[in-house]
Amino acid sequence: MAEPAALAQRAGELAGDANTLAHNLDALAQQLALSTGQAAAHGGSPFVFELTIFVLAVFVGYYVVWRVTPALHSPLMSVTNAISSVIIVGALIAAGPPDISFAKFMGFIAVTLAAVNIFGGFIVTQRMLAMFQRKK
Amino acid sequence: MSENLSAFLYLVASICFIMALRGLSSPDSARNGNIFGIAGMAIAILTTLASPQVVSFWLIILGLLIGGAIGTYIARQIQMTALPQLVAAFHSLVGLAAVCVATAAFAAPEAYGIGVRGAIHGSSLVEMSLGLAIGAITFTGSIVAFAKLQGLVSGAPLVFAGQHFLNLAIGIAIILLIVLFTVTESAFVFTLLVLLSLAFGFLLILPIGGADMPVVISMLNSYSGWAACGIGFTLSNSLLIITGALVGSSGAILSYVMCKGMNRSIVNVILGGFGTEGGAAPSGPGVGDRLVKSGSAEDAAFIMKNAGSVIIVPGYGMAVAQAQHALREMADLLKKDGVQVRYAIHPVAGRMPGHMNVLLAEANVPYDEVAELEEINHDFAQTDVAFVIGANDVTNPAAKTDPQSPIYGMPILDVERARTVLFVKRSMASGYAGVENELFFRENTMMLFGDAKKMCEEIVKALD
Numbered sequence: 001m002a003e004p005a006a007l008a009q010r011a012g013e014l015a016g017d018a019n020t021l022a023h024n025l026d027a028l029a030q031q032l033a034l035s036t037g038q039a040a041a042h043g044g045s046p047f048v049f050e051l052t053i054f055v056l057a058v059f060v061g062y063y064v065v066w067r068v069t070p071a072l073h074s075p076l077m078s079v080t081n082a083i084s085s086v087i088i089v090g091a092l093i094a095a096g097p098p099d100i101s102f103a104k105f106m107g108f109i110a111v112t113l114a115a116v117n118i119f120g121g122f123i124v125t126q127r128m129l130a131m132f133q134r135k136k
Numbered sequence: 137m138s139e140n141l142s143a144f145l146y147l148v149a150s151i152c153f154i155m156a157l158r159g160l161s162s163p164d165s166a167r168n169g170n171i172f173g174i175a176g177m178a179i180a181i182l183t184t185l186a187s188p189q190v191v192s193f194w195l196i197i198l199g200l201l202i203g204g205a206i207g208t209y210i211a212r213q214i215q216m217t218a219l220p221q222l223v224a225a226f227h228s229l230v231g232l233a234a235v236c237v238a239t240a241a242f243a244a245p246e247a248y249g250i251g252v253r254g255a256i257h258g259s260s261l262v263e264m265s266l267g268l269a270i271g272a273i274t275f276t277g278s279i280v281a282f283a284k285l286q287g288l289v290s291g292a293p294l295v296f297a298g299q300h301f302l303n304l305a306i307g308i309a310i311i312l313l314i315v316l317f318t319v320t321e322s323a324f325v326f327t328l329l330v331l332l333s334l335a336f337g338f339l340l341i342l343p344i345g346g347a348d349m350p351v352v353i354s355m356l357n358s359y360s361g362w363a364a365c366g367i368g369f370t371l372s373n374s375l376l377i378i379t380g381a382l383v384g385s386s387g388a389i390l391s392y393v394m395c396k397g398m399n400r401s402i403v404n405v406i407l408g409g410f411g412t413e414g415g416a417a418p419s420g421p422g423v424g425d426r427l428v429k430s431g432s433a434e435d436a437a438f439i440m441k442n443a444g445s446v447i448i449v450p451g452y453g454m455a456v457a458q459a460q461h462a463l464r465e466m467a468d469l470l471k472k473d474g475v476q477v478r479y480a481i482h483p484v485a486g487r488m489p490g491h492m493n494v495l496l497a498e499a500n501v502p503y504d505e506v507a508e509l510e511e512i513n514h515d516f517a518q519t520d521v522a523f524v525i526g527a528n529d530v531t532n533p534a535a536k537t538d539p540q541s542p543i544y545g546m547p548i549l550d551v552e553r554a555r556t557v558l559f560v561k562r563s564m565a566s567g568y569a570g571v572e573n574e575l576f577f578r579e580n581t582m583m584l585f586g587d588a589k590k591m592c593e594e595i596v597k598a599l600d
Contacts (some may be wrong), residue, residue: 047259050369050377057378060154061385068160070483070508073390073490074219076160077357079173081226083153084383086177087233087364089184090371093247094240095199096190103244110193110236113229115203115409121226122174123211124219129170131216131497132163135504 076130082121088114137186145183146375152176154378157386163503165351177529182376189247216498220353220487228278231337234271234363235330238264241370244327248371256321260370265314265329267366272333273340280341281352285487290348299343300407319370333364336471344405347452347529347567349487350394351405384477384524390489399485399535399545428564431582433594436523436558437524437580441599443556445476447512450547453483453526453561454588460499462592463525467501469599479506480513480549482530513550522554526588531575540573541571557581560591 068076091114094107152172157296159169183192203411213223241264245251250260253328262469283289310332317325368376395402440446448467454460480500485492496506524531527549533542535548551557552575559581568571575581584591 001442004348024549040559041540046372047369050372050374053374054365054369054377054381057150058385060343061157061382062384062389063158064154065389068157069363069491070168070393071481071493071503071506072160072163073393073475074223074488074494074519075166075490076157076386077217077223077353077390077489078226078339079156079160079170080357080361080383080386081223081230083156083177083379084230084360084364085171085219085233086149086180086376086379087230087367089180089373089376090182090237090241090248090367091199091233092184092196093187093189093371094237094244095196096187096192097247098192101244103240103247104195106236106240106243108199110233110240111196111199112203115200115235116207117178117203117226117229117233119204120211120222121207122170123208124214124222125170126167127211128216128219128494128497129163129166131494131500132166132503133497133500134163135502 024079050072064126071127075125078121078125082125085114085117085121088118137183137188140302142183142187143374145179146373149176149180150375150378151181152179153382157182157382160478193343215495217458218286219494220349220491221282222358223470223488224278224282224353227281227353227360228275228475230360231271231274231276231278231363234267234367235275236369237367238268239326239330241367241549242323250370250372254321259534261318262314263323263366263369265317266405267363267370268326269314270332271330271358271363271365271457272330273337274356274363275357276334276337277341277352278337278356280338281349281356284341284346285349290590294342294449299339302334303339310336312425319469340406342436342452346487348398348405349483350484350491351402352392352488353393353488354390355386355402355406356387358384358391361385361387391597394484394489397547399543399547407521409570417596426577428587430575431558432589433584434598435582436584437554437595437598439558440470440475440523443475444522445524446470446478447516447519447551447554448477448479449522449524449527449531450479450481450496450552451525451527452487453528455491455495455526457484457588459588459592460495460501460526462596463499464496464499465596466599467594469596473599477505478512478515479508480516481506482509482527482549483547485487485527485530489544511548516550516553519554520556522551523555523560524551524557525560525592528561528573529571532567532571532573534571534574543571551575552578552580555580558584558586560584560586561588576584 006035088111091107091110094103095111153176156173157166231443245253245256251257251300284291284328313325313329313332317329341352361380364376367478368380390552391402395405400404470477479496481492497503529543531549531551535546537544538544557580561583576583585588
């Protein structure tokens with residue numbers, strides 16, 4: 001009976017194929033892991049990226065604010081107050097989803113508070129700055 | 137809108153904010169700067185509204201309308217003398233908004249792409265809890281500052297036994313809770329963190345006295361920036377991070393400038409209680425048995441009319457009495473008589489940085505007549521009259537001569553070098569620092585007792 005022998009041979013071949021496939025897969029996975037690791041090392045994690053932005057912005061703030069004339073320290077305070085309300089960006093996303101939820105309500109409150117600040121802050125700054133006049 | 141486009145627009149908004157601050161380097165460019173700020177904010181809001189997560193608009197529009205109407209109304213009605221409390225109130229809103237956004241991010245992290253409920257990314261949790269804690273501290277701290285400035289509670293420092301220990305304990309507890317929250321992500325810990333931070337902000341500002349408010353407001357300004365930063369890190373939003381960092385460093389610099397103006401460390405201010413220990417001093421020897429020369433408005437008018445130059449030194453008392461308009465009238469009449477009139481501003485005069493400059497500007501005093509301490513201090517020696525109105529501690533020579541004095545080392549305006557010093561004051565009471573001002577008893581000093589505004593009006597009458 002040649003049939004069982006052929007069958008056994010076929011099974012052996014198949015097992016061999018599966019083995020190579022597994023090997024290949026393993027190598028592929030290793031390569032993938034290696035390449036993603038490299039990518040991470042290359043671009044850095046998002047936190048490091050954000051930290052970079054943060055530190056640079058602190059430096060920009062430091063140098064820009066030291067150049068502000070002391071006479072305008074009050075408007076500086078009210079305008080920084082207004083722009084710190086840019087936190088409204090986070091609030092808008094919270095208030096944006098279609099369904100009513102606790103988060104959406106929180107977003108609504110934050111949008112309202114930040115809007116008070118944005119309008120109030122910029123208008124009061126404008127009022128102050130309009131008063132500073134040179135000698136006629 | 138694609139993610140790249142919105143990231144680009146956020147960058148444009150950030151640049152606008154930087155330009156807004158940059159404009160403040162001179163009064164001429166400042167108005168344009170403010171326009172940049174408004175443009176930046178509009179770009180930021182519109183960009184966010186166009187992002188795919190935002191699909192329902194009715195609540196947003198309602199919030200913008202309500203908030204916008206309230207903000208516009210308040211900003212138009214507010215008197216310039218009430219500016220410090222307005223700014224304090226606005227800070228509290230930023231703080232509360234940060235708390236709300238952090239809460240929303242915790243309740244629905246999917247909207248921000250920072251994980252799912254119960255499995256928020258670890259770093260986002262740290263940043264979220266930091267933004268939350270700083271926001272809550274800013275909120276209650278600013279409310280206390282507001283109440284003190286508005287006169288709702290006494291401006292005097294409120295101190296009790298074990299205060300610093302309690303604050304320290306709460307501070308440590310907050311840090312521990314942040315760690316615990318990061319590990320457990322529990323809603324209970326989150327709530328506890330909010331409550332404790334709220335209490336901390338309250339207790340932190342309570343012991344700080346009224347005249348230290350310039351530092352406190354600057355500090356809270358800084359905090360509101362850092363809170364925005366924390367939220368920015370949580371949401372991985374570079375616009376929030378940049379803006380928060382700008383505001384945070386701006387507030388920090390102002391705090392530093394104010395502390396330097398009082399020759400005190402920020403730690404010393406935060407620990408509070410300043411102006412209480414020396415409070416009993418003025419009733420001691422000196423007041424009763426030493427002679428003070430006091431004069432009338434007519435005397436003052438005569439002296440100033442015949443002077444070649446007058447330097448006016450305004451302080452918080454001028455703001456309280458709303459005397460700036462009457463003062464400017466007086467200065468106008470003097471100028472008409474050929475007297476050179478200038479104003480000298482101490483960095484910590486008033487209740488917020490730059491407070492006096494705004495009040496004088498409101499009364500139409502041209503800003504080139506107003507000088508800062510370093511610019512004008514040398515000129516007192518060549519000046520005929522120094523007219524001190526509503527200021528006290530910032531003119532006290534004891535800061536230069538008496539190492540025992542609580543204000544020793546503080547930079548002061550050298551008014552005593554002027555040929556004559558006119559001192560407008562309600563009474564002989566000591567200033568905020570609780571120190572007696574020996575200037576009152578000098579040969580060349582004349583006290584003008586009375587309300588600052590009335591005194592100026594009377595001098596105006598006498599000059600006419």
